[in-house]
Structure formats: C-alpha cells, structure tokens
Amino acid sequence: MKNEELLVEDLSDSEIINNLSYDKQIIQKQEYLQQLWKNREVLPFLAMDNPCHYRYKVVTTFGYDKRKKEIVAGMYKPKTHFVVVKGDREIIEEQELLSVSKTVHQMMIKYKMMPYDEDRQQGFVRHILMRKGMHTKEILLVMVVSSLIFPGKNNFVKEMVKKHPNIKSIVLNENRRRTSIVLGEKEKVIYGSGYIYDSLCGSSFRVSSKSFYQVNPQQTEILYQRAIELAKLQGNETLLDAYCGIGTIGIIASKQVKKVIGVELNKEAINDAIYNSKLNKCTNIRFFNNDASVFIAELAKRNEKVDVVIMDPPRSGSNEQFLSALCTLKPKKVVYISCGPESQVRDVKYLLAKGYKVMSIQGVDMFPYTSHTEAIVLLQR
Numbered sequence: 001m002k003n004e005e006l007l008v009e010d011l012s013d014s015e016i017i018n019n020l021s022y023d024k025q026i027i028q029k030q031e032y033l034q035q036l037w038k039n040r041e042v043l044p045f046l047a048m049d050n051p052c053h054y055r056y057k058v059v060t061t062f063g064y065d066k067r068k069k070e071i072v073a074g075m076y077k078p079k080t081h082f083v084v085v086k087g088d089r090e091i092i093e094e095q096e097l098l099s100v101s102k103t104v105h106q107m108m109i110k111y112k113m114m115p116y117d118e119d120r121q122q123g124f125v126r127h128i129l130m131r132k133g134m135h136t137k138e139i140l141l142v143m144v145v146s147s148l149i150f151p152g153k154n155n156f157v158k159e160m161v162k163k164h165p166n167i168k169s170i171v172l173n174e175n176r177r178r179t180s181i182v183l184g185e186k187e188k189v190i191y192g193s194g195y196i197y198d199s200l201c202g203s204s205f206r207v208s209s210k211s212f213y214q215v216n217p218q219q220t221e222i223l224y225q226r227a228i229e230l231a232k233l234q235g236n237e238t239l240l241d242a243y244c245g246i247g248t249i250g251i252i253a254s255k256q257v258k259k260v261i262g263v264e265l266n267k268e269a270i271n272d273a274i275y276n277s278k279l280n281k282c283t284n285i286r287f288f289n290n291d292a293s294v295f296i297a298e299l300a301k302r303n304e305k306v307d308v309v310i311m312d313p314p315r316s317g318s319n320e321q322f323l324s325a326l327c328t329l330k331p332k333k334v335v336y337i338s339c340g341p342e343s344q345v346r347d348v349k350y351l352l353a354k355g356y357k358v359m360s361i362q363g364v365d366m367f368p369y370t371s372h373t374e375a376i377v378l379l380q381r
Helices: 008-012 020-036 097-112 153-163 217-231 248-258 266-277 292-301 320-329 340-352
Strands: 043-047 057-065 071-074 127-133 139-143 166-174 186-191 195-200 201-206 240-243 259-264 284-289 308-311 333-338 358-365 372-381
Touching: 020 043, 020 284, 020 340, 020 358, 043 217, 057 097, 071 097, 097 127, 097 139, 097 153, 139 195, 153 166, 166 195, 166 372, 195 308, 201 248, 201 266, 217 248, 217 333, 217 372, 240 248, 240 292, 248 259, 248 266, 248 284, 248 308, 259 266, 259 292, 266 284, 284 333, 292 320, 320 340, 333 340, 340 358, 340 372
Parallel strands: 043 358, 139 166, 240 259, 240 308, 259 284, 308 333
Antiparallel strands: 057 071, 057 127, 127 139, 166 186, 195 201, 333 372, 358 372
C-alpha cells in the first residue's frame, strides 16, 4: 500500500479484527474479491504463515489524561484528535517496536516531556514513528515534536540506545500544524545517519522517515515475487515501474529485464530510488521525477517502446489521464498492484474497454487482522 501522506486516520480507522480466526479472515477477503470480480476466477489468497507482529512501521500517539493526570499512549479515538485510547493493535505491531514505544512513554514521564496539545499549542511530543528492517534489525526512531529544540536530547539518546541497541538513528521531526498528517516538513538528525537499511528479495534499500516502504516486509517479498512471476519476463523487455516510490520493485525486477524506467512524483522518493539503484549496482535502470500520467503520455508521444508496466498506485487508484496514456503506449502486459480493490476494478474496466484482457487475479494478505485487502491483476493486450 502506498499513501501520499501518512495520516493518523489511516491507522486509527483500521479497526482490528480480533473476533475471527485468521483462516476465516482469509475466507472473507477471498469472498470479497470474488464478489468484486463477479464471474471472473480469483486465485487463492496468498496468506501469511504467521499473521502476528508483521507491521515493521509503527506510529504511537501521545496525549494527557486530565482526569487521571497522566501521560497516555496509543492511537487517537477514530474521527477525533482529542482522545487518545489504548487499542488492541499490539497483535499486528512488531514486538521490538512495541518495546521501543513503551520506553519512550516511560522517558516522557521521567523527563516530564509533555504531549503536544493541538488546541492550546503547548507541549512537546506529538507522535513517534518507528521503522525496523526485517532482515537487518536496524531501527529508525522519529520523534514528531513541536520544536526542534530538545534540551535533554543527549540524555534521551543515551538511554534509548542503551536500552535498545538496534536503534541506529533518531530524528526530530517538527509538526505544529493542525492536521491529521503525522510528519512535518522540517527534520533534524540527533543520532546516527537519519536512515536505516533493509533488504527485499535480495536487494538492499535505504529507508528514511518519509520513504515509501511497505509496512509488512514479509508479505512484500511474496507480493513482488508474485507480480514479477506473473509478468513472465524473458530478459529482453523494457519495464516501466509506475508510481515507483523508492524504486523497490523496479530494482528487484531489473535483474530479469533489459531496461527499467521508474517514475514517481515525490522528489524525496526519487532521490532514494536513485541512491538505491547505485547501492544495488543497477546499470539498466533510470528514475524520473514526474507525474506518472504526464510522463507516460510523453513516452507515448515519442513512440517509446515499453513491453511491461507494473503499476502500484495509492489506494484511490489511478486516473483516466494515466490509463489513456497507458493504452496509447500499448504495453503487452500490465501488472496492476493495488491496496484498493474497488478502485482497481474501476481502472481495469477502462483497460478492458481499450483492448486488454484479464489473465489473472490474486489477493495477497498484506494486512492481517484488518479489513484491508491487496490484490494483483495481470492484464494482457
């Protein structure tokens, strides 16, 4: 799943399903996809062997309980920015990150670091965002605060790293806006390099606070491997990685094609993608900072040949401008990855009317214990 901005609501409104066994959750998700696609065959869901503690990106929000006169940690109550409640998300959050979150909570109490109050514009800590590399075990801790001035930062850093040696970097991110967006624009690294490393499908990636990096790396490997497998690459293709983020799938696929072109609107993500391509010594890949719809239309005007397109847009899906340009470009195969199956069905209908045929539909469970569903659709001209 790719979000253009990380929103508190994206987390708090994803209610945990704890009244169904995991097997029944998969059955429900399979039925949901089958209903969306009606008479088309949907291949069996790719479920997780161990569906717990899979979320390697965790956000914790802090507030002050005036009645109990204590700092509390958890998530905002859905549809509010005022009440912080302790939820049942521990079943999905990676265990070491849960421990880091609890340590930050204890340190806030110890050092009297008050939670930020949006209405009064007082306090210091708003959220923490944590990322962990599944293979490297490296942790990035981002403190979302009201000011980049942190008088007790040396003691804070020393204690955090001592208790959690896997923390490789700590970043202050300033966000004073009245907004549901977690991260602000200004950042200051107070420990380490400001990023961590991880690997997916044998390729290495640098991950920072704002990187587009999947939260469930175990299933991401399965998702990407399946998407590339469906494309049946022969080694002589030009592949377009649309909405490429930090270049993960394009870099992984570059080993099996002649040439890869990646396009992404977010400039920071493209900078990460270029760095990651060099990190992996990819000589057959180029990344472009542009709107995917505009870029693909320009390719079509220049009669550029693209054999395969892999697209992984945000949950809202693609748009008619992109899809129209895609049809003008006429790739032989389109692999459409989506965390919004309803928007995916809408977009695929457009492509069907333009001469494409659905060859395969399959769900991948990226988000166990939630209602979210990821799906891959292979289309062929």
